[in-house]
Amino acid sequence: MESALDYWSARALLDWQIEMGADEAMLDAPLDRYTLTDARPAMAATKQAAPHAPPRLEEPDPVAIARAAADAAPDLEALADAMEGFEFCDLGRGARSFVFAGGRVQARVMLLLDPPHREEDRAGVPVAGPAAVLLERMLGAIGLSVEAPDTDSAVYMAPVLPWRSPGDRAPDPKDLAMMRPFLDRHIELAGPEILVVMGSVACAALMKGGGLHRLRGRWDKVLGRPALPIFSPAHLMANPLAKREAWADLLLLRSLLDGEAR
Template sequence: MESALDYWSARALLDWQIEMGADEAMLDAPLDRYTLTDARPAPKPAETASSGPPALPRVEEPDPVALARAAAEAAPDLAALSEAMERFDHCDLRRGARSFVFAGGRQGARVMLLLDPPRREEDRAGAPLAGTAALLLERMLAAIGLSAEAPDTERAVYMAPVLPWRSPGDRAPDPKDLAMMRPFLDRHVELADPEILVVMGSVACAALMKGGGLHRLRGRWGEVLGRPALPIFSPAHLMANPAAKREAWADLLTLKARLETGG
């Protein structure tokens, strides 16, 4: 039979165990933790639900298109529509634009031009067209007997952009912005009540007409909101592509012939 450890031997062994990290006595015999199972009972459903804060109800985000439609339909006239559009704060474009651009020309005109969104010059001027583009448009209209400044509605034109605010850097607008503001544009056409629409520019054409882009559709009559619509190049495009002026002239003659035959 082995002799019992003396005091100093036992003390030396204890000191060694402490240095190795065994500084707390738990059991008289070793414990095999690989054979243990979790003996805790599973929480009941009621206990699980009460273990944390109650779930908050989901808040549905408002649909900006539905809000725009409601605001547009509530506008009884063009002045009220302009005010409703300017107050509409769900379109982020308004935060980066200098001006709100609603319309130009003469209300009640037979012809309504639906234009591309404002660019830098239009944003600065607060007008649907400004600078050289506005001068070119006036010459184009004068060539077929029309004018944005004509005193009578037979020879006058009315115009509005498909978006009232400039996109940052004059980039192509996001389709979501076009869809968001479309109810206002539809109501604008309804209240202006023109006989003929001229869809002027690639963005306006893509937003309003089906069947292809402006280069494919230009000069061919289509329909927008139940009215005859003619897509043609914008003044900005003609300034950048002078060779397209011949096609633009042909399209203007098509518009003139339609007006002379009664719309």
């Protein structure tokens, strides 16, 4: 006759069964668990609804925000404040200067320039250094000047982006797109009769149909105004042979000015 298990042997066997996964004692008679009130519901009824995904937050639209801010600006001073406070364009965080405009407001001709480079960023003006000297010579050759006191002979100018890109690299098209509403409003508030789109970046920002080399020499329309693409002073300094084409473009500008004056 076998002897009964002592406490420690029984405890060891119980621990072993638990480790093997036997976590409930068996009865001496069959048990229909489906008749119990606390029985687990059928599998089909226990399927839980998939947890609701958190609502997706819509990302802000920088272009729409820029358009609203630009449309709300009643004058150039307010527009400059709105542009400088626009937080979606990262270029403003790395640039030294905010370059808004130069020349004479309400001039007949408005120059739309490439973004500031190093010298413009340091000086805080649209054109600086040797490029500014060449630009004044170009304008002077057809009777215009940045410093002219009268609106017929003066020019007004603004870059298509008010901040320098790091390393003077070509700006991201997204930056050009988000700042475009400010540029359009700038043109409306300045009220020029003629636009001169000066530089490859300015041309890409405002005109369609190809690059500057393809479009130059032909009048087009921007915001309902005559627009002439032309090489920038920086390009002409790096490519002196292009000065002949630039002179032809300047004569086109002078012809239109003279034609409107008659």
